[in-house]
Amino acid sequence: MADIQTFIDDLRAEGESLDALVADLPEDEWARETPAKGWTVAHQIGHLHWTDTASVLAITDPDGFAEQLKAAWENPAGFVDAGAAEQAARRPAELLAAWRAGRSALVDALAAAPAGAKFPWYGPPMGGVSMATARLMETWAHGQDVADALGVERVPTARLKNIAHLGVRTRNFAYSVNQKTPPAEEFRVELTAPDGSHWAWGPEDAAQKVVGPALDFALLVTQRANRADLALVALGAEAAQWLDIAQAFAGPSGEGRAAVGSSSEGREAKGNR
Incomplete structure (x- = not known):
């Protein structure tokens, strides 16, 4: 434990x-x-x-x-x-x-x-x-x-691993809250930590994989940045679909942030609990 x-x-x-x-x-x-x-x-x-x-x-x-x-x-x-x-x-x-x-x-x-x-x-x-x-x-x-x-840029810390882990664990919830059937197979998630080390979840031979910076993954699953503005790569169609709906918080899915330069008024879900 x-x-x-x-x-x-x-x-x-x-x-x-x-x-x-x-x-x-x-x-x-x-x-x-x-x-x-x-x-x-x-x-x-x-x-x-x-x-x-x-x-x-x-x-x-x-x-x-x-x-x-x-x-x-x-x-x-x-x-x-x-x-x-x-x-x-x-x-x-x-x-x-x-x-x-x-x-x-x-x-x-x-x-x-x-x-x-x-x-x-x-x-x-x-x-x-x-x-x-x-x-x-x-x-x-x-x-x-x-x-x-x-207008403050925060320095990311190793505490992001907690958020990344929650983001991975809530994959199926993200599907269900969007009225979608979760994939049966596990995904592989490989993230680069703030100190340059690597964090990974899921089987190494998984067909569906997400790779990128841990900060970007945390921003995505908390809906604090638009996927278009993040350096996350999805390998596989199901992994790509997940990145479009991922959320680490309970409650309904929010609209999320608009992409930088977009005229959209999309915002993050204020009430994530």
């Missing part, structure tokens, strides 16, 4: 990385629009805080989470936006403090949870490692929105 502390440490580090982008941000900059249409920097941080708080509830009070889930499904198309908007309405200093406290509570809850426990969620129940990985993925993805809004 994977050591959950490693994933908790990565989650903590990802939160600290995003925190560094917004810690000294002037108050008016929290209202800056991000690539997610209608979402400001405050909405992005507010969404992360809202979801971190829901995660703590799922881990520590499953019955309480069930009540929250019931309320969420009364507004299935809008509860994520509503939660982000509610948090974004707070003063930036208050929101920042709340987000920091929520992050701390989440890592504490994950560390204290019984080994092998499963927690309810908006999709299938998740174990501790899956929960930590999903929260890291969302923190990184929404952090990318913030970085893009602020």
Whole structure:
């Protein structure tokens, strides 16, 4: 079994990385629009805080989470936006403090949870490692929105392996959410890590293969960049189809980002959970 502390440490580090982008941000900059249409920097941080708080509830009070889930499904198309908007309405200093406290509570809850426990969620129940990985993925993805809004180029880290792994593991989900039948065969995914080493998943002799930079794969499966702007190569028709629909987050598929230079208004799926 994977050591959950490693994933908790990565989650903590990802939160600290995003925190560094917004810690000294002037108050008016929290209202800056991000690539997610209608979402400001405050909405992005507010969404992360809202979801971190829901995660703590799922881990520590499953019955309480069930009540929250019931309320969420009364507004299935809008509860994520509503939660982000509610948090974004707070003063930036208050929101920042709340987000920091929520992050701390989440890592504490994950560390204290019984080994092998499963927690309810908006999709299938998740174990501790899956929960930590999903929260890291969302923190990184929404952090990318913030970085893009602020014109900051982030340095990729080995934490991308968590997101890449999630992207590979969610292949069949991406097919099903797009009303497509998943291929029976495993794919091979070979990615170049930020330090130049290589990460791989799937059988070496697989007929369908995806190769390219790990950063580009992470951007693709979180729908933070258009495939046309990424250096990912699909070998095989089914692998190519997957790259067109891949997503590492639960919930419906989003429109994704428009290609650079395109006049399209396509945006990322704000409510990836």
